[in-house]
Amino acid sequence: MPGIFTISLDLELFWGVRDSRSFGDYEANLNGERDAILGILDMFEAHGIHATWATLGFLFFKDIAELKQHLPRVLPDYRHSQLSSYRYIDERTWGDDDAYHFAPETIELIRSRAGQEIGTHTFSHYYCLEEGQTIESFRADLQAAVAIAKDRGIPITSLVFPRNQGNPAYLPVLEELGIVCYRGNENASFYQPRNKREQSAWVRALRLVDAYVNLSGYNTYSLEECARSRPFNISASRFLRPYSRSLAPLESLRLHRIKRALHDAATGHRLFHLWWHPHNFGADVKQNLAFLQKILVYYNQLNQRYGMQPCNMGEVAALLECRHAG
Structure with a gap:
């Protein structure tokens, strides 16, 4: 089996940052x-x-009125209520900024392109490790996400936990709802799932340094590792940090870090999983796309030399299913 290059993107618009950013500072x-x-x-x-x-899931709707008709029956009762997207719906004054909250046309554009899979990021940007929420409210939230996608003709088989708050106790819910794989976290201690309170400055600093200097290893995976249990954990290898003007002199280090891990996957017949949010690219689109171009050109070289293959998470899961069954 050749090496595999997997990419996942967390598509969330303003919902994904609304508890930590304002429109003004993220516009x-x-x-x-x-x-x-x-x-x-x-x-x-x-x-x-x-x-x-x-x-x-919220992005599938055309506006707030349509979304309100599809809210789940059980809602999360976070100890810190500002974390709830459902509270945000009720408390804000809705105006002419639907483009920051809804994107049915963008979803259709993505699914029209070859090789692009629509997975789920939960319905409401649900936080699985925050105090106050329960497995029942998680199940209701995820059911709503799967239902709206199904209503649009999209079967959901892959999940990414918001803020990478994977909760092992919740994995059986994925199987209940037909979700066969999820993106887990890198193995290093500073990548382990944490709630908002546990995201210390020290943890964030280590992750930042790791983007430029190899602190955590290549984080590539054999298919045997990924196939050990269901739902399949297609773990992250590297977050594609956005371009930073202040760190621009270090861009060659950031690129080298990714290329070395890709090379490890290609030559070792392993999987490399790159991820980011589309809004990460929004402030410096030209520079971010130029950096991505360099990664993809290098991937093409590995494809030609070692046969490295591109697979979305659903396609990886199909390969893992064969190995798990065996």
Whole structure:
């Protein structure tokens, strides 16, 4: 089996940052996000890349009125209520900013492109490790996400936990709802799932340094590792951090870090899983797309030399199913 290059993107618009950012301080990212998505899709098509777009259930609706007709019966009761997207729905004054919250046309654009899978990022950007929420409210939230996708003719088989808050106790719910794989976290201690309170400055600093210097290893995986249990854990290898003006002199280190891990996967017949949010690219679309282009050109070289293959999460899961059954 050749090496595998997997990409997943967390498609969430403002819902994914609304508890930590304001429109004002994130406006550039939000305004540039759709241009970034179009550029990413064109680049994927040019380089033959298959990817999973883990899409928030809320984005399937055309406006707030339609969304309110599909809210789940059981809602999360977070100890810190500002974490709840459902509370946000009720408390904000809705105006002419639907483009920051809803994207049915973008979802249709993505699914029209070859090799692109629509996965789920839960219905409401649900936090599985925050105090107060329960497995019952998680199940209701995820049921709503699967239902709206099904209503649009999209079967959901892949999931990405918001804020990477994977909760092992909740994995049986995925199987109940027909979700066969999820994106787990890297193995290093500073990547382990944490709730918001546990995200210390020290943890964030280690992750930042790891983007440029090899602290955590290559984080590539054999298919045997991924196939050990169901639902399948197709773990992350590297977060594609966005371009930073202040860190621009270190761009060559950031690229080298990714290329070395890709090479390890290609030569070792392993899987490399790159991920990011489309809104990460929104503030500096040109620079971010140029960096992605360098990664994809290098992937094409590995494809030609070692036969490395592009697979979205659903396609990886299909390969794992064969190994798990064996």
